[in-house]
Amino acid sequence: MTQAELAEESARLPSPLREQFERPAGQREFVRSMIDKRLLAQEARVRGLHQKPEIHKQVQALEERLVIQELLAAEEKAxxxxxxxxxxxxxxxxxDELAQPERLRLARVQVVVPPGATATQRAQAKQKAERLAQRLKSGEALEKVAADGDGRGGELGWVARGDLSDRELESAAFSLKKVGDTSAVVAEAKGYSVVRLLERREARVxxxxxxxxxxxxxxxxxxxxxxxxxxxxxxxxxxxxxxxxxxxx
Structure with a gap:
């Protein structure tokens, strides 16, 4: 077995495995596996298994696929x-397929309601979200208001319709008309949120x-x-x- 054969076989491996077998210990293991494969193939031929009709059919089918690939590659190159x-x-x-949908750059202030919360706890969370929304609408800095939520607010980035998992939140976001507008409090599965429109990109081609x-x-x-x-x-x-x-x- 030559070094060239080893390199050719190694090149077929996925990158992580190839790096493993590039080390001395790994190379020895890889060479052993190649030798074992040849021993098995040699034994199969000794037993005449390579002459079985179904093996011939599979070899012919593989050869056909490979030569067709080469033919098409040559035609495409030409x-x-x-x-x-x-x-x-x-x-x-x-x-129409290349059209870009309307996109919004959003920020969110969120108040999370823990699983199993009582009706009183949910009401308190909603009241807190309403106070945060009012602070936003009065002009207080978004970063400060979001920090006083549950620390899960801030920018959501650019979103199109269908990107937000909560349909109510999406509806509230896309109903905002002007940059700087703030939504009413929206009830979500995890609590309550308020979204602010930071930027809008209209649908376009x-x-x-x-x-x-x-x-x-x-x-x-x-x-x-x-x-x-x-x-x-x-x-x-x-x-x-x-x-x-x-x-x-």
């Missing part, structure tokens, strides 16, 4: 990648230049499909392919 005009045409045809990389990634599978269809059309014509099957009743 065809190149989608050009600028093809990408722009894809962009125009798929503008980004310009081609903004999403060119995404368009190229989306268009590539379609481009490869066209390469395949073109190859198949040439092969069918050259091979005079016909299908003779009985028509189903």
């Amino acid at each position: 065809a190149g990648t989608p050009g600028e005009q093809a990408l722009r045409e894809y962009y125009q045809q798929h503008r 980004p310009a081609f230049e903004e999403v060119r990389a995404e368009v190229e990634g989306r268009a590539l599978p379609q481009w490869k499909r066209k390469v395949l269809e073109g190859l198949l059309a040439r092969l069918r014509e050259a091979g005079s392919v016909s299908i003779d099957m009985p028509v189903a009743p």
